[in-house]
Amino acid sequence: MSNLKNKNILLGVTGGISAYKACELSRLMLKEDAKVNVVMTSNAEKFVSALTFQYLTGNKVSTDMYDISDEKISHIDLADKSDLIIICPATANFISKFANGIADNLLLNILLATKVDIIVCPAMNVNMYENKIIQENIKKLKKNGVIFIEPESGELACGWEGKGRLAEVQNIINFLKKKFKNKKLSKENILITAGATREFLDPVRFISNPSSGIMGLCIAEEFKMRGAKVNIVAGHTDVDLSNFDSYIRINTADEMKNEIAKQLKKYSVIIKVAAVGDYKFKKIKKDKIKKDENKIDFDLEKNTDVLQFIGDKRNKNQILIGFAAETDKVIQNAKKKVKNKNLDFIVANDISKEGSGFGSKSNFTTIISSDGKIDKLGLQTKETIAEKIADKVEKMRQN
Ligand SMILES: Cc1cc2nc3c(=O)[nH]c(=O)nc-3n(C[C@H](O)[C@H](O)[C@H](O)COP(=O)(O)O)c2cc1C
Numbered sequence: 001m002s003n004l005k006n007k008n009i010l011l012g013v014t015g016g017i018s019a020y021k022a023c024e025l026s027r028l029m030l031k032e033d034a035k036v037n038v039v040m041t042s043n044a045e046k047f048v049s050a051l052t053f054q055y056l057t058g059n060k061v062s063t064d065m066y067d068i069s070d071e072k073i074s075h076i077d078l079a080d081k082s083d084l085i086i087i088c089p090a091t092a093n094f095i096s097k098f099a100n101g102i103a104d105n106l107l108l109n110i111l112l113a114t115k116v117d118i119i120v121c122p123a124m125n126v127n128m129y130e131n132k133i134i135q136e137n138i139k140k141l142k143k144n145g146v147i148f149i150e151p152e153s154g155e156l157a158c159g160w161e162g163k164g165r166l167a168e169v170q171n172i173i174n175f176l177k178k179k180f181k182n183k184k185l186s187k188e189n190i191l192i193t194a195g196a197t198r199e200f201l202d203p204v205r206f207i208s209n210p211s212s213g214i215m216g217l218c219i220a221e222e223f224k225m226r227g228a229k230v231n232i233v234a235g236h237t238d239v240d241l242s243n244f245d246s247y248i249r250i251n252t253a254d255e256m257k258n259e260i261a262k263q264l265k266k267y268s269v270i271i272k273v274a275a276v277g278d279y280k281f282k283k284i285k286k287d288k289i290k291k292d293e294n295k296i297d298f299d300l301e302k303n304t305d306v307l308q309f310i311g312d313k314r315n316k317n318q319i320l321i322g323f324a325a326e327t328d329k330v331i332q333n334a335k336k337k338v339k340n341k342n343l344d345f346i347v348a349n350d351i352s353k354e355g356s357g358f359g360s361k362s363n364f365t366t367i368i369s370s371d372g373k374i375d376k377l378g379l380q381t382k383e384t385i386a387e388k389i390a391d392k393v394e395k396m397r398q399n
Contacts, residue, residue, distance in 0.1 A: 003180035004032035010082040012107045014094040015043025017157040018123040018166040065106040079114035089123035099137035126162025142242045178225040186227030191267040193274035195237030202285040210358035211275035213237025222386035253304045269319040311342035322346045345369040
């Protein structure tokens with residue numbers, strides 16, 4: 001059965017060039033057995049007609065706040081009867097009005113009157129999307145619990161290249177399906193570490209690794225969808241973490257350890273995905289090393305082992321999961337880590353395999369549990385690996 005079956009979804013359509021894609025979105029939601037009601041801004045009607053949505057959904061399309069032809073369909077009724085509201089596409093204008101609490105059309109009134117989750121799918125020219133005012137408005141909405149499905153990069157209808165194209169409709173459907181997934185992890189308070197640590201030699205130079213933080217992000221999204229409270233301690237990463245319950249960015253392994261140590265006891269599941277550097281500089285130079293010094297001497301020393309620290313301190317009700325990126329003796333090394341670092345299971349990633357590793361969309365993994373069980377996942381997308389990890393945590397909690 002589809003996760004969207006019998007869900008009342010209110011689709012808000014605003015006046016952007018990609019409004020026609022909302023027709024396909026409504027069709028796909030209906031195919032998943034959702035009940036779809038469409039509300040359009042008057043500018044959206046310049047791009048697609050209400051008749052199209054009315055025909056597709058079988059429901060009256062609402063546009064006018066002062067329409068008294070159907071006394072039941074007020075903005076409060078529409079806000080109350082939905083399980084979820086999705087704005088697709090969302091114009092720069094609409095996002096900005098919403099972020100500032102403006103309510104001068106039916107759709108904006110509904111958004112202010114609702115208590116259900118609101119998902120916004122921005123679509124606009126790259127310069128508009130990157131405009132600081134728009135970014136600030138998006139940030140403000142995120143801070144207030146509005147969920148964003150990021151636009152994609154590529155060729156835009158206006159002829160420009162860049163970020164701003166509406167997310168693929170199928171990806172929006174996948175997101176909605178996940179949103180309505182079971183909430184079996186709603187009692188869990190999760191800590192995820194993500195990204196790459198940096199160890200500085202002087203104020204401008206450091207050693208690090210190419211971890212992108214994407215694997216950590218996929219896990220965070222999956223656990224959030226299943227109802228968990230998600231906290232992130234992140235090293236360097238370009239990914240947006242503002243959709244989660246809390247996040248903090250750090251540089252070094254020591255900073256990561258100290259941040260985790262502050263509240264270690266409060267987490268029920270800890271997933272260490274961050275790529276933490278194994279070595280650090282013995283001495284950090286206070287001032288920038290000058291270019292005309294012909295030779296630089298430095299010594300490296302063993303870095304803080306963050307996973308070992310957590311493994312030593314954890315209690316038995318906490319679930320501890322590690323990640324290991326290896327190029328050789330993958331299983332053998334991972335087995336050792338499970339035991340030595342007191343883990344429940346480890347996700348061993350063979351980064352020597354094509355398509356696997358830092359910055360790629362997939363990983364070649366094997367899950368090794370403390371009871372010796374081995375699950376060979378092979379090459380899978382990072383989203384699928386995140387699902388498998390969440391499934392395993394759900395199972396562990398059932399036992
Ligand atoms: C041909 C055309 C295409 C447009 N496409 C977009 C778009 O993709 N994204 C956007 O933010 N604004 C776009 N606009 C500008 C919006 O239509 C305008 O800001 C309008 O006020 C939005 O109204 P609404 O937010 O109430 O629906 C476009 C305008 C025109 C004339």
